[in-house]
Amino acid sequence: MNLDAKIPSGPMAQKWDKHQFDLKLVNPANKRKYEVIVVGSGLAGASAAATLAELGYNVKCFCFQDSPRRAHSIAAQGGINAAKNYQNDGDSVHRLFYDTVKGGDYRSREANVHRLAQVSVNIIDQCAAQGVPFAREYGGLLANRSFGGAQVSRTFYARGQTGQQLLLGAYSSLSRQIGLGKVQMFPRTEMLDVVLVDGHAKGIVVRDMVSGEISRHSAHAVVLATGGYGNAFFLSTNAMGCNVTAAFRAYKRGAAFANPCYTQIHPTCIPVSGEHQSKLTLMSESLRNDGRVWVPKSQAVAEKIRKGELKASDVAETDRDYYLERKYPSFGNLVPRDVASRNAKEACDEGRGVVGSGLGVYLDFEDAIKRLGEGAVRERYGNLFDMYEKITGSNAYQNPMTIFPAVHYTMGGLWVDYNLMSNVPGLYVVGEANFSDHGANRLGASALMQGLADGYFVLPYTIGQYLAEVGPDDRPDTNSAEFVGTEETVRAQIDKLLSIKGKRTPTSFHRELGQIMWDKCGMARSKAGLEAAIKKIPELRAEFWDNLNVPGENGSLNQSLEQAGRVADFLEFGELMCRDALQREESCGGHFREEHQTPEGEAKRDDENFSFVGAWEYKGENQTPELHKENLVYEEVKMTQRSYK
């Protein structure tokens, strides 16, 4: 397998500029002779589709939602980073680059991250010109805030709805191109396979989710912008529809899947309330600026709280354990996401959790209300307190919130080179669906930045090189054997799912898989646990194909069928995540192996042996996939051990 990252030569700060000049251009008059397929319409997909159409390419854009405006980028709350240095507080492209590499625990590719930091400034200009109503100061200039423990204020935001406003900006550009006839939009359409012709990605097979019609679409290149795979855990902060199907089916066609074990667990989510839970809700981590995290010192007190015999206010100050402040005196409640999450788990594992299920800790605003007054707390966090009350029925001004970590983002994804092309020629991957920029841990407010960087400013340049090389005639007929064959594979799977007529619903399998993943491949992982999961998942998969019940038929809107197809892929993909977590005999970022920790219980990296990207090659059904390595070389940033003591 060829994992040549194609990193341009020359000094780090000049690589992208030099590369842009070196890239081949497509003659303006020829652009309209090219067709590009974009799958997904979130920040990365919508911005890519709109920009490619502006350049003159013909674009077909597909999304499973009923409108491109609804992709899950819309749910991002906090903000978007950019190295504008508008605050004059010492930010720079180099600092954003450095922070991102360090935050990723030295497992990302330097050159890609540097480019991300470079184009971050253009994103803000672009969005402001689209009319995105960013927060502003009275002078009319853009406001910033510091986010996720960053030492500079580089985060731009639009109230608590930054993702929504940025997505609506990209959607507006996309809508304009649809109106102009340059983008053909296919909502409620799910990609079920990618078609390879002579080893190049030349099209996709999709299902119309209303009529059930299966159709073939050919193009000169295919772009996947299909998001992350957090729903492998069943419960996550992802939307119900988020899935790994497009990426996974590309993997099965030969695209390497990189670092699937890197998942981010967000510490401040609302705890699970019962068996019926369908998803988890995140509350901005800005709450940790003023909230104090604690559990009772003793298990006995915690148990009384769980039974409802005691309330938080009944616990005396001396009986409380503010464990983050105790263990990390210099960062306190503001330790990074992975550290805060692991410590909450540890407290609950010790039997000191404070909600009925035992899986929850307090986030207490009592001191902040005493210090600042309820009005000031309301001004800062009012919308979050309201949301909390809407979901839990509890007033957080009077009682502490209860929180627990939840799966939030996935840093792994399809392997791409510097041009964002996978190892399959013609197949590009952008946004959360690729692996390259966040290493083993993503910093707050960087997901929006990466999605838009890829879609607006990177892919539209780099894809030109491939298109120029293959030429306008290289677009196969959808009646070719490859297209027909791929459609047959898709149809066969749908027929199979519908024909089992067993006893269990797709949801019940998904929930069971999620439990295995959370227990064995969640916040803390061990060799024994992962090996147990690798044994258990194939058993569950076998039962799925034997005892699944999908009612209805293919020829109409059938949500059970859609879900069954996605669960089928998660049942294979979950095993791949566990295999990757098993091979990575170190702890880094969001990947914590119990065997690899410092005496104080912190993550311990092994740079000598694991400073590589783990890229997996599919080897066939029920065959062990093969691991390939892209070694990570750090020219600019010196690797250090993170410490928050």
Place this chain on the structure above:
Amino acid sequence: MDKLMNLKLKVWRQDNADDVGRFEEYEAHDISPDMSFLEMLDVVNEGLIESGKEPIAFDSDCREGICGTCSMVINGAAHGGQKGTTACQLHMRHFSDGMTITVEPWRATAFPVHRDLVVDRTAFDRIQQKGGFISVRTGSVPDANAIPVPKDQSDLAMDAAQCIGCGACVAACKNASAMLFVAAKISHLSLVPQGQPERERRALAMVKQMDDEGFGNCTVTGSCEAVCPKEISLDFIARMNREYGRALIKKGTI
């Protein structure tokens, strides 16, 4: 743990756009007050599948009140009638044991039913495609701070921009008018300086498409504002009407 509830549901079932549709009754047992309304439907659906029946089709995605996908009329109110709340954030603690709950799709000519509670809202997208944008090419833009925007104006634009495009306004309106939705977009873009060059053509084009899609007119009853999960103000409709009138005059149409 609060007491579990048993409920009776009357749910609209319709196989496809051509089907006439009918109400069907279901029992929902052991419903926890901590469940969201959609999680209650999930439980009912699991039971339906297990008993060999087809589950109730309904739209949802983010389940945190921001994507605008969920869309159902609950006991006669779009999204269930809790102030500023989408159906996905409506929790069962607002219902009581033994209640009968009626669940219907958005009903509007411009929103044909795909199946059960799932409707086609692409009319909204087509309105946006006619002018819900500022025509800027990627890259050809000035520095973000080159054009200052007064904070009050930017905040007001944000009030309008937070519309989630769910369509509850249409579902609640006796005329199935889309005025609140269209007004939110026109207002947002006419309030920021970047939106000025296309101000008139945007207002004219979006209103025309709204009419062409078959949405009704506004008679200012305010039912849209009452159900809007983002509490978009009716004032924006007045603003849109001013924008439209202004555009007609400036374009010399009247």
